[in-house]
Amino acid sequence: MQPSPYTPGEVARAVPGRAIQLAEIDERLSVLADLGRLVGRIRVDHAPRGFGKTSLLREYQRRAEARGLLSVWVTAGEEAGLVAQICTALASATETSGDRARASVGRLESVELTLGVPGLAQVSGTRSVGPRVEPRGARAFEAAIRDKTDGVGGVVVLIDEIQAADEVGLRTLVYAWQHLQAEGADVPAAVFAAGLPSAPERIAAVVTFSERIAYRPLGTLGREAEEIAVVGPARALGVRWTEEAVELALSIAQGYPYAVQLIADAAWTAAGRPDPGHVVDVRAVERGRSVMQADLEALFRARWAGCTAFERRLLGAMADLGAGPVARATLAQAMHATPNSLSAPRARLIDKGLIQPADRGLLQFTMPGFAEFVRGNGGE
Ligand SMILES: Nc1ncnc2c1ncn2[C@@H]1O[C@H](COP(=O)(O)OP(=O)(O)OP(=O)(O)O)[C@@H](O)[C@H]1O
Ligand SMILES: [Mg+2]
Known part of the structure; x- marks a missing residue:
């Protein structure tokens, strides 16, 4: 008996079918790490729930860290506001990233005095102003980013659920990036974000220069990617899927990443959590389908309610x-x-x-x- 290698409802361990996105990110990371330059456009991958946004963003983070870059992760939507979340994450990343960043800690502290939690509470509390008005915290935030890139190879800020970010936070981020684009081409920093399909509209409503943001819709998985997602994890455990079983699983999942994991996981269980040398056959997928159906129906009912x-x-x-x-x-x-x-x-x-x-x-x-x-x- 081997536990299931599939990840329904969890961050995927690998992201087959996302080669285009990863190639683009690798190229951006080169700009950052090899040339020491700013990644001028904020990138936003957007898709409905369950399409693999968080998993993809985590893969971006792994790649950034593999290049020795400092990365911070925030899930937007917290009370503190987006900018405070990013600053807090940057501060604690510096504390834990050891000697190479120690030199910049002092400077960060001074930025935090002007921008830190009390300052930010003030920024976040600013009443809503028109999209053309620059938030007061934008320059301070820009300075914080500049400061953090000192003494490290570069900084990558990852923002999940960006559609949930507060208005002032979004505007502060975009304005700060606008300044960096104009005057800070040599600041090695990047922002990669993910959000629901409403993210572009939501951001466009609060900033006027959203053409400075690279929006990338994330689609369903292609056939081969789906096949890799089903067959690959099993193969790593010495287990084979029959062709017929794969066919049926793919026809059930229809390229929806969450469903791929659900059906593969259910089939694995129905096959008795096979040992190396065993197979997942079409009967296991059929039995798995009825179990998965119950899971899906529960999800559907909750959404319907x-x-x-x-x-x-x-x-x-x-x-x-x-x-x-x-x-x-x-x-x-x-x-x-x-x-x-x-x-x-x-x-x-x-x-x-x-x-x-x-x-x-x-x-x-x-x-x-x-x-x-x-x-x-x-x-x-
Ligand atoms: N490229 C992929 N191939 C196969 N499965 C994937 C892939 N990407 C993600 N998954 C799986 O799909 C499901 C949804 O992934 P994830 O949580 O990353 O999506 P999401 O778009 O962030 O969803 P939500 O909007 O609910 O946060 C998970 O079960 C995950 O393991
Ligand atoms: Mg997610």
Whole structure:
């Protein structure tokens, strides 16, 4: 018996299918580590829930650290505000990163006196101003970043759930980066972020120069990547999946990373947590599917319970139109509504990760099986 190597609901140990993203990050990290330059654009990878954003960001972090860069991780949305979170993380990273950074501690402390928690509380408390107005803390934050890069090879700031960041924090970050782009090309620092599909809109609402931000939608997994995600971890434990079993698992998961992990994990358990030399066959996947279905249904029910009556109507109308992508106009027609009146609930449902924009302005369900769930139980 060997424990499952799959990671449903946990950060993935490897991120197959993300070669393009990783190549771009490697190139950016070279700019930083080899040339000692600023990565001028803030990068934001965005996708609905369960697409692998956190896992990807963790992989960026591993790569940054492998190059000897100082990295800090924050999950936006805490009370303290984004900038305070970043500064706190930077301060504790310096404390733990040993001698090479010790030289900069003194300077950091002086920055923290002006910018530290009391100062930041003040910045965060600033009442909302128009997007064209620079927050008072932007220069101080810029100075803090400059300071932190002194004596280390470079600093990488990773921000997860960026759509949840406070308005002043976002604006402070973007303004500080704007200054660095203009005057600090030799500051080796980078910001890589991840968030829901609403992140670009949310950021655009609080800063005017969002063209300085590189938005990258993160898609479903391609066939080969999915296959690697299923077969690879088993192979490392000396276990083989039959071709038929892989086929069935892929048809169930449909490229949705969370579902890939769920079905592979359920099949592993159904196969009796195989020892080296054993196989996962199609019967194990079939048995696993019913177990996984229960997990998925629980997730669907929870998401459904979190929807308003109107959102449910919208989901119902979409499900009635089939599991594939639907045009907004078709949807509006089916609901006897105007496309405009649907835009707010549509945005909320995208944020909840239930639906997502597809090519050419179409809308589609995010999770495989959700359309069937809505058709089957949704009306109840
Ligand atoms: N490239 C990948 N291949 C296979 N599985 C993956 C991949 N990336 C992530 N996963 C798996 O998908 C699931 C979701 O991953 P993760 O938590 O990183 O997504 P997320 O987009 O951050 O989700 P959320 O929006 O809920 O925070 C996890 O079970 C993880 O192990
Ligand atoms: Mg996440």
